[in-house]
């Protein structure tokens with residue numbers, strides 16, 4: 001299978017500087033005090049550390065036509081116990097020690113022929129070192145908060161940008177947190193579940209001195225999930241006398257171990273609420289509109305499911321490995337079942353036969369009213385922005401639109417729901433999880449969803465009012481203290497809301513010396 005593509009960046013600038021452009025625009029607009037600007041312009045702390053772990057041997061497929069294969073043409077096939085071999089999404093197999101001990105494996109010069117699978121070379125395991133990061137951007141409003149990303153394309157620059165985005169997002173969501181982000185440079189699909197557990201435990205071993213339930217609270221992001229959060233929780237709390245009091249150190253946990261009902265779907269749900277409001281503001285309904293979604297992980301798949309439940313039609317889905325398309329509508333539930341199949345190791349939409357496979361770049365040409373980027377940053381560049389047929393880009397991913405593309409969207413009159421409100425549902429529900437852990441409570445899913453809806457829609461309308469220079473007070477929100485006296489782009493409006501809320505803390509509390 002081919003390597004998943006990673007979007008290339010459009011600009012020469014580093015990611016952090018680029019991501020701060022909207023900050024500077026909004027800061028100028030509201031006349032942000034110079035010292036507050038200095039505080040926010042750079043992260044509070046940039047932590048870089050290393051995580052070592054042991055990995056098992058791998059079996060790497062060798063083509064029969066490869067020069068090294070000739071000497072092994074007579075190597076008889078082996079049939080090891082299935083449990084001794086763990087398939088990886090990369091096509092390699094993990095060779096567990098029990099497979100060697102079973103004696104069922106005929107090895108010659110590190111080569112083995114597996115029945116039905118062909119010749120393989122043993123790649124010896126051993127110890128590896130991975131680079132870890134945690135950037136803590138700002139904590140004026142509360143403990144640092146932000147996800148952990150396990151991905152091969154991460155860097156300090158990227159985490160600086162994503163941590164700052166969390167500062168803006170927690171302020172926009174009006175939850176009492178600051179901003180942070182971190183993770184590991186690695187491809188989780190290259191490791192077995194056991195190895196991932198060990199890596200996560202060791203990662204927390206290094207991270208523990210830097211975080212805490214009232215200091216910095218990680219959550220899942222790309223490449224991490226509730227399983228990883230459970231391992232992190234165990235490593236953090238094991239052996240602590242008051243360990244149950246520490247459960248709020250990570251959010252995004254499984255509901256059975258202190259996670260919140262509704263958290264898993266909260267980011268996609270928040271995005272769907274914003275899209276619903278966008279149409280409602282225009283006197284229209286989401287129902288009957290078509291959408292395309294890039295990324296079919298946590299955010300993309302849930303947003304798709306909920307948009308379909310609202311009556312919209314999903315016409316194309318793209319993930320890291322491929323794109324599927326059906327102008328008559330993709331059955332999102334069936335596609336999710338395909339992705340979740342145990343033998344679908346890459347958890348990919350590729351191979352879904354009930355829709356047509358199309359090329360990577362053709363995705364952006366698909367006719368639809370809504371485009372939902374819910375994968376990685378820099379997905380929409382100026383060339384793709386020129387081609388989009390939609391009238392609304394609803395950002396589920398973090399920073400999916402390059403500034404150049406943003407300008408193209410504005411020129412083409414394509415509306416945007418910016419990421420810092422579009423995907424704020426996740427951190428909002430994380431806050432509910434954190435409160436429940438602190439109070440040892442368990443809220444129903446209905447309660448979580450009701451609170452989430454009120455919060456997201458209220459903050460969404462505040463941003464729209466700032467954008468349209470429409471000071472007003474309704475039952476759900478009061479924008480009178482936030483408008484800036486003229487209309488501004490919606491992305492700037494979101495930043496104005498964030499900065500005004502953060503500014504209040506500095507203005508009222510002052511600076512300790």
Ligand code: NAD
Pocket residue numbers: 004005006007220221222223224267294295296297298299300318319320321374375376377396397398423424426427
């Ligand atoms: P995930 O790991 O569950 O899913 C990521 C999806 O993106 C997968 O389908 C993957 O195949 C796809 N993808 C990866 N690279 C791609 C590429 N180059 N082209 C097309 N598709 C690609 O991740 P997630 O939790 O759904 O997060 C997606 C985005 O949403 C990220 O930008 C993340 O930072 C953001 N986000 C997530 C949450 C959350 O609660 N999970 C909250 C806020 C923001």
